Amino acid sequence: MTNSRASLSSLPGAVSGAVPPVPDRWTPNRHRSGVASRRPAPDASGPARLAFHRQLPSYAVTPLHDLPSVAADLGVARVAVKDESSRLGLPAFKMLGASWAAYRALAARYGEPEEPTLKALRARIEGNAPVTLVTATDGNHGRAVARMASLLALDAMVLIPDVVSEAAIQAVRDEGADVRVLSEGYDDTVRAAARLCEDSADRLLVQDTSWPGYETVPRWIVDGYATLFEEAMAQLGSGPALLVVPAGVGSLAHAAALHCQRYVGWRAVTVEPEAAPCIAASLAVGHSVTTPTSTTTMAGLNCGTPSSLAFPDLLATLDGGIWVTDAEAAEAGARLAEAGIDSGPCGAASLAALQYLKGAAGAEHLLTPGRTVVLLNTEAAPRKGVLPE
DSSP: OOSOOSOGGGSTTOOOSOOOOOOOSEEEOTTOOOSGGGOOOOOTTHHHHHHHHHTSTTOOOOOEEEOHHHHHHHTOSEEEEEEOSSBTTBSBTTHHHHHHHHHHHHHHHHOOOSSSSHHHHHHHHTTSOOOEEEEEOSSHHHHHHHHHHHHTTOEEEEEEETTSOHHHHHHHHTTTOEEEEESSOHHHHHHHHHHHHTTOSSEEEOOSSOBTTBOHHHHHHHHHHHHHHHHHHHHHOSSOOEEEEEOSSSHHHHHHHHHHHHSTTOEEEEEEETTOOHHHHHHHHTSOOOOOOOOOSOGGGOOSSOOTTTHHHHHHHOOEEEEEOHHHHHHHHHHHHHTTOOOOHHHHHHHHHHHHHTTOTTOTTTSOTTOEEEEEEOBOOOOSSSOOO
């Protein structure tokens, strides 16, 4: 299934009932089953995915920066930052997932090209009825979908909650998308995007969260993010690491969990804003829950419901989840800036989480003297008027 055909009652935000309590700052995952029994099959599309990403305009391996002073402060062997502040011409990692998912969905619609390239896909599209790529976003994912649409000479429609900054909204408009700003939270904006595509022949939903009945495209997005982790593994040049992953609905965290399942010794924890700790709250009770959301500078993480596709693997694999405040993310961003790393609040949250993790009960096994830690800087810092290129 490549479009939205699920019952609207199963979409994010449709959960009713008691509101779960705000989880502890650090929530150890006591439901973790261990990854040994969950080794997934090798990624059969991996070679095609890598070939596709490498032929996209502006592709380059993003840098891995060492933070020796942070490692010394925490008593670990190494702390490194995988810096996604400039990925494929955009200021965040999202293009990796959006491009691969759009490619796979369009190839399923028009016929698989002989080679995984934009040129070959455009040739398949030409002469057929075009589609509009549709998504909901709190910023960078929508911009990536709009960029992918423009590369394929297709239209894009992007729905955005009104809590997102005007600069982020304008950045999506600047990609040529039809932007619709809604006075709704993220989950309800996803529901609105799904409604627009339900039973539509000329609209294709490219959404980075999932619900029962809509999981194929979100899984392609998760698969697209695997490129990031494969690059980091090669750049480290040594053994496994602890991944600290900023998480909204959990798609990037899902890719991290699958990486940990495939490669022995890798571990992962998530970080969310205090305003929207849905994954930590879900880990605390052992099943997916919907949490209220409120305003946060970490807008890209401001999501109330974990992806239904992601959560089983998160529950089985993550060591735990942390939430941080806007002030802590800002302080961490300033420290990253001193190290020459351009980081927005969502990316800086990973450093804020790591600093809190030291000394947290139930986290002693994660920050040992021989440990390597990889922080994911998922976005660049916002600029006045526009987002960074």
